[in-house]
Amino acid sequence: GEEVAQTPKHLVRGEGQKAKLYCAPIKGHSYVFWYQQVLKNEFKFLISFQNENVFDETGMPKERFSAKCLPNSPCSLEIQATKLEDSAVYFCASSRAGTTNEKLFFGSGTQLSVL
Amino acid sequence: DQQVKQNSPSLSVQEGRISILNCDYTNSMFDYFLWYKKYPAEGPTFLISISSIKDKNEDGRFTVFLNKSAKHLSLHIVPSQPGDSAVYFCAASPRNTGTASKLTFGTGTRLQVTL
Numbered sequence: 722g723e724e725v726a727q728t729p730k731h732l733v734r735g736e737g738q739k740a741k742l743y744c745a746p747i748k749g750h751s752y753v754f755w756y757q758q759v760l761k762n763e764f765k766f767l768i769s770f771q772n773e774n775v776f777d778e779t780g781m782p783k784e785r786f787s788a789k790c791l792p793n794s795p796c797s798l799e800i801q802a803t804k805l806e807d808s809a810v811y812f813c814a815s816s817r818a819g820t821t822n823e824k825l826f827f828g829s830g831t832q833l834s835v836l
Numbered sequence: 837d838q839q840v841k842q843n844s845p846s847l848s849v850q851e852g853r854i855s856i857l858n859c860d861y862t863n864s865m866f867d868y869f870l871w872y873k874k875y876p877a878e879g880p881t882f883l884i885s886i887s888s889i890k891d892k893n894e895d896g897r898f899t900v901f902l903n904k905s906a907k908h909l910s911l912h913i914v915p916s917q918p919g920d921s922a923v924y925f926c927a928a929s930p931r932n933t934g935t936a937s938k939l940t941f942g943t944g945t946r947l948q949v950t951l
Contacts, residue, residue, distance in 0.1 A: 725879070727879075754938070756941075762943050762944075763838070763840075763941050763942060763943045763944075764880075764925070764927075764939070764941040766938050766939070766940070769938060777938055779938075812879050812880070814879070824870060824882040824885065825882070825939065826882070827872075827879030827880045827881070828879050829877065829878050829879045830877075830878075830879055
């Protein structure tokens with residue numbers, strides 16, 4: 722597709738439940754990025770992929786968070802045993818290349834509410 | 837430890853006048869700077885960028901200025917239009933160290949263009 726597609730738009734989970742978010746990058750883009758935006762503040766980088774390989778996972782919480790980009794499937798971000806502080810908007814972005822001056826194209830985000 | 841700072845949370849400008857949005861950074865490894873615009877319930881969209889080898893980049897009504905010695909950049913919008921009302925995020929990317937395109941964002945400035 723010609724835009725980054727994120728599903729669902731909204732997700733509500735009780736504390737301790739699992740949450741799974743999906744992202745389909747723009748066709749032809751090799752890099753996928755996940756960002757977390759809490760309370761409309763700064764975007765926190767979580768993880769990036771080059772095709773199906775993890776490129777940079779320095780922002781991923783070590784526990785409870787995992788992500789995958791498998792061939793011919795949307796990328797996914799999964800949170801096991803959600804906590805209240807996981808409530809945020811999760812943005813996915815894609816780019817053609819991973820070079821410094823490559824701009825990112827963002828999806829419209831998934832609003833996760835943990836109650 | 838906020839490496840990219842936007843100290844003005846909001847700005848109100850009259851239609852037709854100039855809007856100036858400011859951004860400061862602390863990390864001298866940042867090499868490439870971008871401005872993103874964000875409307876409610878949408879993902880950020882790329883607006884304009886500048887490489888550290890330049891001090892100015894212009895695209896239509898939008899100009900970005902970079903002062904490397906001061907670690908400061910600014911976005912000028914002239915003339916401002918009501919459709920420019922949005923949140924503007926400054927972002928920075930380090931030199932290509934293998935973690936390229938991992939953007940560090942500021943907290944955003946909400947621009948309101950009034951009639």
